[in-house]
């Protein structure tokens with residue numbers, strides 16, 4: 741059983757050795773921040789897909805419009821396959837459509853209010869089209885709809901991530917979702 745105190749960290753008592761989850765959402769919604777907290781709390785390994793792609797040169801070309809490299813998805817998936825079969829991971833990326841459905845037990849989509857997200861992205865140095873497109877992505881719920889198309893509805897969970905209090909509350913919610921998953925798979 742998990743314990744849950746409002747705005748406090750929750751306990752992850754259960755064995756998560758086979759558990760696989762993914763955090764997705766528009767850049768700046770807080771995926772890395774929450775993944776890191778959850779990894780420290782639960783003992784799950786935090787897999788930063790962007791970092792993994794950079795370290796292993798999983799890129800095809802550079803997109804000058806969006807000022808970012810274009811991902812070589814096949815190369816990245818090949819690289820991740822071995823890591824994912826082991827279980828016990830939290831995957832963190834802005835998109836999920838190209839990941840095999842079988843990889844994840846739970847999919848979390850983080851959401852942030854537009855004005856808050858705008859400020860976070862400006863602080864990160866985003867401007868022009870890159871800034872506008874990312875804000876529109878959040879307004880039009882692009883990532884949420886992508887997750888809903890790609891995974892069974894019962895494993896897709898939307899979490900608001902505007903304040904530190906919400907982040908800690910999300911740890912409690914995640915603990916409860918994971919407990920539900922554990923009970924449903926324990927037979």
Ligand SMILES: Nc1ncnc2c1ncn2[C@@H]1O[C@H](COP(=O)(O)OP(=O)(O)O)[C@@H](O)[C@H]1O
Nearest residue numbers: 767768769770771772773860901902903904907
């Ligand atoms: N729930 C939150 N409340 C307040 N600030 C947050 C929250 N989540 C993230 N942040 C801040 O927003 C910025 C972007 O967070 P980050 O985790 O890097 O986003 P992402 O990984 O989705 O791009 C960071 O400065 C982080 O400290």
